[in-house]
Amino acid sequence: MKQGQELSRGNPEGCEILLDITGMHCAGCVASVERALRSVPGVADAAVDLMTQQARVVAPPAEDTPLRLIEAVRSVGYQAQLREQITRTADGNALPSASGAAPEPENLLSPWERQARYAKERLRDSLFGLIGLGIVLAAMFALPASGMALALAVLGAGSVQLFVGGPIAWAALRQLRHGVIGMDALVALGTWTAFAAAFAETLFPGLSLHETMGIGHGGSGVSMYFSDSVMILSIISFGRYLESRVKVRASHAIRQLMDLAPPTALMRVEEDFRETPVEHIPKGAVVLVRVGEKIPLDGAIVQGTSDIDESWLTGEALPVPKRPGEGVLAGSINLTGPLQVEVVKPAGETALAQVVRLVRQVQSGKPRIGRLADRLVAWFVPVVAVIALTSLVIWGPVLGRWDTALNALVAVLVIACPCALGVATPAALMVAAGIGARRGILNKNAEVLETMGQVDVIVLDKTGTLTLGRPQLVETAVTRDAEPEDVLRWAAAAEQTSVHPLAASIVAEAGRRGISWKPAESTELLPGIGIRAFLDGREVLVGGDAVLPEGMSPTDAVALLHSPQDGGMRGAASLEGEIRVWVVAEGRLLGMLRFADVPAESSQEAVAMLRRRGLRIVMLTGDRREVAERIARQLEIEEVVAEVRPDDKFEVVRRLQREGHCVAMVGDGVNDAPALAAADVGIALGAGADIAKESADVVLIGRDLRAIPECLALSRNTMATIWENMFWALIYNAVLIPLAAGAAVPWTGFLIPAPAAAAAMALSDVSVVLNSLRLYRKPLA
Structure with missing residues (x-):
């Protein structure tokens, strides 16, 4: 089983738990939380997302599992706080959250609301720091050397250090107590070192630890380290504010998706409708959806007719007419008439909820490059600490340049940035998941984005994937004394009560053409032959070759027909691989209805797009070879494998893989499931069989095959962005950490000032997220 596949099936006889995590700032924090969660007995998997500050855990459905996970994080x-718990039975059905464990949704903030609140808090801190900096600078440059100037500087810097730096230091101490060293520890150590140096110079006026410090600055005698510590905290707070704002922007597409379903609905209670949170509406309840409102839950219409905007699911701009008995989906918009809808799937089980769950799954997942970043970060903070202490020792006790030693120590600690490495992958994945969801592309795990970019062979199922999967009336051929409309009218009247798929196509086509007919006076099913109906007292036979007049062969019948579509006579060869239905009245041939499974509207363009990308395209089908080759000719597919069973499809995929190809399989049926599971990337159509969707790595919500080349392009764009993020994060640290340690001082005298180091660190995080946002601008064509 491919990685992530078990999660995609809903973890039967288990549960998925979503936790909100507070206090994470870097990839080291993520690694610590993941290790803690995985250490809880019974946990099958745990993935933590730095961008959304959430953890997704697969664990046994025990009542105390959420509490044990929360305790592990603490x-x-x-x-940690419980956001959502979905428990599933052996058959994959979802059950409500365990008693007492489920949170009240109204008491929880969404991930982006928490990010927005965090951004406001950091903006407040940065503004407070600027006020403190103004006080310190006034004490340094506007006042003469006096106790007043020193007291004012201590007050300004100390207030900022306490109210802005204090929470950072407290978080670092709390993590250190549990053996975790993260970004907070580096920032706290750097800023408190600067503040301690300033305080030492204040207590001992003869001590000079800063090369630019002293009476020369306006004669105040205030230590420059006071301004350094305040500037570092202000810049870091403002950087975290910018980072949070950019993260909120990066989650825009996903926020739109999650906001599709309304929080409340009008549920029928006795003879009245009452506003009820959707989480409290059970299966079987009836809800009222007024004009202009969003449908709250998946259900079936029990009263009313309306046009429904389902564009979020299908991408189709035109509304879909709906009548009683037809299904509607949560998030769709009711456009023209009030509806009463019986709930079929409660909250958490709707198609929209499943889409959101898959998007979250991709966000919290890690491709191989992401796991590489995790391994680097595991060593990053200890290595930085060693470099900082080494630079202190070399410049201080060894060379006697304590001013350079302290500056190097503080600069290395604050310029080091595991955050950029930690955000490099999740930032790109968040944006990619949002783009994919908006275009109807749902990846079940993050690894598929990496694998998809390596695909060089696309294997396409025919029936239901390249074609519509059901017979379509493609031609009405008639004898010289009959009209096509009359032939279709008689056929529709005879077949109106039949449940045969061809009968449904005949009736639908007659209705589409605006042809009306009288109901048949009587009908009789002729097993294996067709149907006999009496219309206006005339016997009409509709069916296969057996209904032809006695002594007339199909070849003779074809010779009597002409087609208004081409104005010529039909040839027997043109009927090969197609279905023909004859219409005979009172023993006289009237015409023939020709049916075929035709390519879907988007298939030809999709195949052409894949061919332009240089991909090898293989059609794979269990249908007859002549039928498969006819479709292949229409779509200009050169390689066809026909008349194969499900296990043969599996072997075809395996053979291509043995030849060294990376194979993507596209299918929609039960018989495609083995091949979908075997392929490097399995792609299922959303309208297909459940087992096909369970076996696949990617689900296309609609039936538009043009989403396949878009999926390939999105994968390649995303992986390119992740590599760009990783490259710049690594280059940033590789270049600036040595400079901050004073590596260039012996040759150039250049040493990065500590405040400048803080600014560089803040900008590195923001630049990675901004680069990820460029995915919105990259074409998918």
């Missing part, structure tokens, strides 16, 4: 110095 044990490493972070806070």
